[in-house]
Amino acid sequence: MTESSTNKLLNGDACHRTSNGRKSSKNGFVKNHCSLQLPQNYSRPREKNQNGTHNSSLYKKPFLESFEETPLLVAVFTYMSYGILTIFGYFRDFLRNWNIEKCNMAQEREEQKDFVPLYQDFENFYNRNLYIRIRDTWNIPVCCPPGATMDLGERLTFDYNWTFKYTGKVMKGIINIGSYNYLGFAENTGACNIADVATTQKYGVGVSSTRCEMGNLDIHGELETLVARFLGVESAMTFGMGFATNSMNIPALTGKGCLILSDELNHASLVLGARLSGSTIRVFKHNNMQSLEKLLRDAIVHGQPRTHRPWKKILILVEGIYSMEGSIVRLPEVIALKKRYKAYLYLDEAHSIGALGPNGRGVVDYFGLDPKDVDIMMGTFTKSFNGAGGYIGGKKELIDYLRCHSHSALYATSMSPPVAQQIITAMRIIMGEDGTTQGAHRLRQLSENTAYFRRKLNDMGFIIYGNKDSPVVPMMLYMPAKIGAFGREMLKEISA
Incomplete structure (x- = not known):
């Protein structure tokens, strides 16, 4: 099947030479994703468009x-x-094997x-020979709240970072x-x-029970009502762990006979949840x-393998901000495709909620879209709100279903009351x-x-990735x- 001219424009990629004074070779280009001009009739083929055929931009501002x-x-x-490090690593392992060099x-x-080995030599090769050389720059103990500035405990090593x-x-x-700590809470x-x-004085620090047993406090209901109002959805549900919000809820939404389309750079929690669901990925x-x-x-054309039956469900998994690349999902285009092919959309806003948009309501707010166009809105409280846990928002029917079928809701301990209060207070401030x-x-x-930091790094000649508005x-x-x-x-x- 040949691609139409509209499909060829979907990526909107253009290459421009660097402008920060560095000499660019044939591979020294910057890929810019710019705003697109797509027709309003971006709908399923052979369907009648009720909105007319006039052109309309999917983006309200440049997407760079x-x-x-x-x-x-x-x-x-x-x-x-x-x-070179790998070669010397094998040489040092040879010396350790013959007890010429001590291995710690x-x-x-x-x-x-x-017996079955507890430690695989090859798996530990990186830690033993590469990571240990730079270990002193990681895991330095923090001696105060991790705000804009911190106090760090001084430490020394006398055995090349082993201890x-x-x-x-x-x-x-x-x-x-x-x-x-995007907002400094x-x-x-x-x-x-x-x-x-x-x-803490009223409820204590924990409930020692699940939500469906003895751990359902009024403060949890208050938090969920506030989250739903903040997101602009019908209902919301909160969980005590952000990672489990993805890994334990995706299996409740899809299963055998369903198809999951996952972005190649999705977080490990999304990948794990997709694998645990048993769906085709x-x-x-x-x-x-x-x-x-x-x-x-x-x-849509071929259906399931071998039987060619239609998929029971097609779920698209994307993130709002990708934490390793600093890029923002091209949500208007994803929603357009989702509507065209009648799929479902699962949006992980762990890094974008509270950090993007004029009202801090995430990537949906950033693009000025309707929250109802996203079927499952997921996010965590560990970043902008300085709390713990995560949430899922959407239609009331979806949340009612998850309350009965989510392993994270049925088997996990309820969110700590002081954490819930931290999120409530921070959200109300936002x-x-x-x-x-x-x-x-x-x-x-x-x-x-964000704009200042990115601009200064560019001026200094560093290579940085991501969207111009991304705080990552x-x-x-x-x-x-x-x-x-x-x-x-x-x-x-800094310490001098």
């Missing part, structure tokens, strides 16, 4: 993302670096060799650029802290609407229901910080030696 390709020289040196990694004793000794000193005022002062303390290229439409078209403009100020500050800013270092050196130099510069 950049993924600069790695310069050839940098790519060559990166592969060489990992190759966990390993089986000689009398356990006949650490804490000096008792604290490095104060370290700038925090590594957490998902990770603090031990202010309205959230006052409300959390009062809730097909992966489309990241944010590539041509790839998604091809899979949808093939699913919505402006606290009587102040603090929420609007935090959203505006996040947007300004991946900065590429490539070579493994740079990772440790970069972290150590930043810590030295």
Whole structure:
């Protein structure tokens, strides 16, 4: 089947040379995804369009993302670096095997060799020979609330990062650029802290039961009502763990005879949930609407394998903001395809809720779309709200079904009351229901910080990925030696 001119425009990719002063070779281009002009009659073939045939843009503002390709020289040196480290890793393993060099990694004793191995040598190769070299830049103990600045515990190593000794000193005022505290609610002062303390005194810190038994408190119902109103959906349900919100609810929504179309860069929780469902899984290229439409078209035309029966259900899995790439889902186009092929849409807004849109209501708010166009709206409270757990929002029938069939709801312990109160207070501040403009100020500050940070990194010559409005800013270092050196130099510069 040949592609129409409309389908060829779905990706809207254009390549432009870099503009930050770096010399670009044949692979030194930036891929920009720009706003598209698509006809309003983007509907199922042979269906009568009730809205007319006049042109209308799917995007209300330019949609710009950049993924600069790695310069050839940098790519060559990166592969060489990992190759050299791997060769020396095998050489050092040879020395350890002959007891010439001491190995401090966990390993089986000689009398356990006949049993099933607890530690696979090859699986630990990276930790043993690569990660250990830069381990000192990770897992540094934080000695205060992880706000805009942090206090870190000083530690030293005398055996090349195998073990650490804490000096008792604290490095104060370290700038925090590594957490998902988008709106700055990770603090031990202010309205959230006052409300959390009062809730702890009233309910305690836990309920020790599931929602369907003895763990259903009035504060949980208050939270779910507020979440539904915040999202603009009929109903919502909350869960105590964000990862389980995906991994335990997707199996309740799809099963054998269903098809899941998953973005290739989806989070591990989405991937696990899709696998546990028993559904057929097909992966489309990241944010590539041509790839998604091809899979949808093939699913409609050919049906299930061998029997060719129609799929019971087709579910599209996407994220709002992709946490490793900093890109934003092209939601208007996904919704257009979803409507055209009568599929269902599952949107994971773990990183976009509270961080995108003029009202902080996520990627749907960012694009100015109707929340009803998304069948399952999922998100977590661990980022912008500085809480824990996740939610699913949608039609009342959907939520009522999940209350009876979701393993995360039936078997998991209820959300801690102080955590629920933290989310309620933060959400009301974002919505402006606290009587102040603090929420609007935090959203505006996040947007300004994002634009400033990206602009300055570009001016300094760094290669960064993602959408211009994404608060997730991946900065590429490539070579493994740079990772440790970069972290150590930043810590030295800030603490000096």
